[in-house]
Amino acid sequence: MPELNLKNINALILDMDGVIWRGQEPIGDLPQIFATIQQHGLGVVMATNNSTKTPPQYIERMAGYGVSLEAWQVVNSSEATAAYLHEKFPAGGPVYIVGEGGLFSTLEAQGFYHSETEALAVVAGLDKNLTYEKLMQANAFIRAGAIFVGTNPDRTFPTPNGQVPGAGVMLAAIEATSYVAPIVAGKPQTGMYALALQRLGVTAAETLVVGDRLETDIAGGQNIGAPTALVLSGVTTRAQATEWQPAPDLIADDLTTLLAMLTED
Numbered sequence: 001m002p003e004l005n006l007k008n009i010n011a012l013i014l015d016m017d018g019v020i021w022r023g024q025e026p027i028g029d030l031p032q033i034f035a036t037i038q039q040h041g042l043g044v045v046m047a048t049n050n051s052t053k054t055p056p057q058y059i060e061r062m063a064g065y066g067v068s069l070e071a072w073q074v075v076n077s078s079e080a081t082a083a084y085l086h087e088k089f090p091a092g093g094p095v096y097i098v099g100e101g102g103l104f105s106t107l108e109a110q111g112f113y114h115s116e117t118e119a120l121a122v123v124a125g126l127d128k129n130l131t132y133e134k135l136m137q138a139n140a141f142i143r144a145g146a147i148f149v150g151t152n153p154d155r156t157f158p159t160p161n162g163q164v165p166g167a168g169v170m171l172a173a174i175e176a177t178s179y180v181a182p183i184v185a186g187k188p189q190t191g192m193y194a195l196a197l198q199r200l201g202v203t204a205a206e207t208l209v210v211g212d213r214l215e216t217d218i219a220g221g222q223n224i225g226a227p228t229a230l231v232l233s234g235v236t237t238r239a240q241a242t243e244w245q246p247a248p249d250l251i252a253d254d255l256t257t258l259l260a261m262l263t264e265d
Ligand SMILES: [Mg+2]
Pocket: 015, 016, 017, 018, 019, 211, 212, 213, 234
């Protein structure tokens, strides 16, 4: 890997959970962090594997922390999933959704609707109301020929009370019963990052992908050919980070420290 020249970085793709906040708590002085990003002319998009909330909900949350962003500056795995389905089924149609509100509305915006009677695809994300009946229905549609698409593979996500079950658990349950592995839209696959680069109007080589999780954020950045930075404010310890191969280009305690490394003269 060629040595990373920080002067060549023109944009940031930031993970949210474990980078910008942990549960309900912001990590660092967010207004100052985003002011620094703007002062240095860096483009910024936030990209999250979380499929349960819509970009406007994240914008509102950031506004609550005193940071003003636009809806295009947030991409989530629901949008990447919807983009994938739209490519596959341009006319839209019925799908069976195992997920929460954000996934439903994002799919609806691309012409797909939830159906209990027919489905082109079973689409699964984090669903805190998962039931045995939903697993039965998803399994039946997949066995009848529906494709199986998952928003993101995260087995857990961090909260102030520790790691809790993530979308990967729903995907694994459906895979176990149907014997079909999902096509995954979110990190570490490249669909969501490709969408982010397109919106920023930059190449992967000039974009630093920042995240707290090695097997999704960092692997995804490496898969699309972007330099990567791991922050230790989320789920990964320094020992885990230094063992990971290929190594992230940078390791920093948190986003504040990382920005200081990026912007020092
Ligand atoms: Mg994270």
